[in-house]
Amino acid sequence: MNKTIAACVCALLILVGLWQFVTFFPDLPARVITQQTATGEPSLVIAKAFLGAIYTVILLGGGAYFLGVGLLLHKLPERAFRILPGRDHWLAPERKAETIRSVSTHFIWLGNATLIMFVGTFQAIFKVNIDHADLNLDLITNFLTTGYLTYIFIALLVFRNRFRTDRLPKDDGA
Numbered sequence: 001m002n003k004t005i006a007a008c009v010c011a012l013l014i015l016v017g018l019w020q021f022v023t024f025f026p027d028l029p030a031r032v033i034t035q036q037t038a039t040g041e042p043s044l045v046i047a048k049a050f051l052g053a054i055y056t057v058i059l060l061g062g063g064a065y066f067l068g069v070g071l072l073l074h075k076l077p078e079r080a081f082r083i084l085p086g087r088d089h090w091l092a093p094e095r096k097a098e099t100i101r102s103v104s105t106h107f108i109w110l111g112n113a114t115l116i117m118f119v120g121t122f123q124a125i126f127k128v129n130i131d132h133a134d135l136n137l138d139l140i141t142n143f144l145t146t147g148y149l150t151y152i153f154i155a156l157l158v159f160r161n162r163f164r165t166d167r168l169p170k171d172d173g174a
Contacts, residue, residue: 003101006108007067013115014063020119021055024126032129036137051125058118066111073104086165099163106159110152117148 025048032051035044074097081087081103090099124140127133 003070003105003108006105006112007071009112010063010067010070010108010115013112013119014059014067017055017059017063017115017119017122020123020126021052021059024130025052025055027130028126029129032125034125034137036128038136038138040134040136055118055122059115062118063111063115066108066114070104070108070111073107074100085163089165090163102162106155106162110155113148113151113155117144120144 028048028051030048031045032048033042033045034051035042037043078087078091081091081099084090084099084103089095121141121144124135124137128135128137
């Protein structure tokens with residue numbers, strides 16, 4: 001996984017979300033349906049301005065958080081990596097740069113998955129409210145959330161496998 005590619009994908013997702021917001025937001029009604037019952041009846045309706053504020057915070061705040069932390073992880077002190085199994089091995093001077101690059105790349109990809117989930121969710125909200133599309137928001141958000149949680153599970157397995165401690169060289173005490 002390349003950190004530059006992950007960061008570019010994150011920036012692209014933020015731009016796609018902003019384009020989506022600029023394109024669809026003006027056409028939304030004053031009260032926006034954000035949740036539906038199983039029969040398609042609105043169960044949560046919020047003000048258009050509030051939806052706009054939420055989406056702006058998610059896109060800019062969330063995107064900046066994942067991208068910023070991912071790119072600035074190398075500036076954190078070593079104690080911030082206590083969760084890393086075998087950290088003495090992985091943060092040794094000859095491996096530290098590669099370890100931090102790997103952790104930060106995983107973190108940015110997690111941000112990308114999060115942004116994909118929200119861009120998809122808001123696209124469904126826009127379609128239901130503007131085009132009166134025959135979509136069930138709960139079904140779509142459940143599908144997106146399931147995909148997101150599946151990604152997190154797989155990403156954690158990959159991350160754990162990357163930093164396995166059972167494959168570390170044994171210290172022979174010499």
